[in-house]
Amino acid sequence: MLELVDLSKKFKHMYAVKNLNMFIEKGEIIGLLGPNGAGKSTAISMLSSLIEPTEGDVRFHNKSIIKNPAPLRKIIGVVPQEIALYEDLTAEENLQFFGKIYRLKGQLLKRKVDEVLEQIGLTDRRRDIVKTFSGGMKRRLNIGVAMLHEPELIIMDEPTVGIDPQSRNYILETVKRLNQEKQMTVLYTSHYMEEVEYLCDRIYIMDKGNMIASGTKDEIKRILSAEKTILIQAELLNDTFINFLHENPTINRVIKEEKEITIMVPKEINIFPILVKMAEDAKIELNSVDIKIPTLEDVFLHLTGRALRD
Numbered sequence: 001m002l003e004l005v006d007l008s009k010k011f012k013h014m015y016a017v018k019n020l021n022m023f024i025e026k027g028e029i030i031g032l033l034g035p036n037g038a039g040k041s042t043a044i045s046m047l048s049s050l051i052e053p054t055e056g057d058v059r060f061h062n063k064s065i066i067k068n069p070a071p072l073r074k075i076i077g078v079v080p081q082e083i084a085l086y087e088d089l090t091a092e093e094n095l096q097f098f099g100k101i102y103r104l105k106g107q108l109l110k111r112k113v114d115e116v117l118e119q120i121g122l123t124d125r126r127r128d129i130v131k132t133f134s135g136g137m138k139r140r141l142n143i144g145v146a147m148l149h150e151p152e153l154i155i156m157d158e159p160t161v162g163i164d165p166q167s168r169n170y171i172l173e174t175v176k177r178l179n180q181e182k183q184m185t186v187l188y189t190s191h192y193m194e195e196v197e198y199l200c201d202r203i204y205i206m207d208k209g210n211m212i213a214s215g216t217k218d219e220i221k222r223i224l225s226a227e228k229t230i231l232i233q234a235e236l237l238n239d240t241f242i243n244f245l246h247e248n249p250t251i252n253r254v255i256k257e258e259k260e261i262t263i264m265v266p267k268e269i270n271i272f273p274i275l276v277k278m279a280e281d282a283k284i285e286l287n288s289v290d291i292k293i294p295t296l297e298d299v300f301l302h303l304t305g306r307a308l309r310d
């Protein structure tokens, strides 16, 4: 349906996106995962024809949209990261206003507004002005605006940033429902790996403008098949113990957080007795040593040596 081919965008001297290749098939939920500044918003702006790429192409049904974006624009809905609503209008008035921009009118507009309010769970607040809404409710309405003209493809740019857990769950469930019931194709960007893990069929992971991994969840996790991730928890972690970990040649990565350390070791290594000896020598007490089932976060750690979250 939609394909990005060697897509790049340069701002002044810096590439925000470099040689991006991606495809989206009808009916999929695609996750675009990456930390802040990875280039996700820039990629989305190019694929929805809001900005022109410096190099490369965006193809919709095999035709470039760079010179002729109209066919894509007709079927696309974009939920921007920033809330774009009129604060002094009610939820219903906002939807009516944006519906008219999509050239909906009369009974059809009324029906669509009712339907969207139901889908985003704001029917009982339809006559309240947006100013009185919580952050989560505003985000839901923002999504509702993009759904009015029943887009075939909806693009959501970090739709759950900074909202309460209840609204977040509501948004995730709405995305799932729209995909299942209306066969809406979704491109969902996030830096919350658990959201992408829950929602998406296929995933692309970006970092610093580059695509660093892509595939189904299982395919991506298979990147880690040669390694296991081990979580060490201890009361008083000290530098001696951390240095032992860093110096041990069988340990591939050491990531230290406040009260725990994650290490990655080759699958075949039995690291447990080594850790016990290290703890003894460093005079610390281990609380637990657990093998973790790999998550997308671990894949990101493996590929970049950094955590996905800030």
Ligand SMILES: Nc1ncnc2c1ncn2[C@@H]1O[C@H](COP(=O)(O)OP(=O)(O)OP(=O)(O)O)[C@@H](O)[C@H]1O
Pocket: 011, 012, 015, 016, 034, 035, 036, 037, 038, 039, 040, 041, 042, 043, 158
């Ligand atoms: N208009 C612009 N002019 C100059 N630099 C830009 C512009 N837009 C984005 N950038 C830079 O490009 C890089 C990628 O930004 P982008 O917003 O695409 O990342 P992101 O993955 O969407 O992150 P976030 O979640 O923080 O929005 C960043 O370093 C950003 O500062």
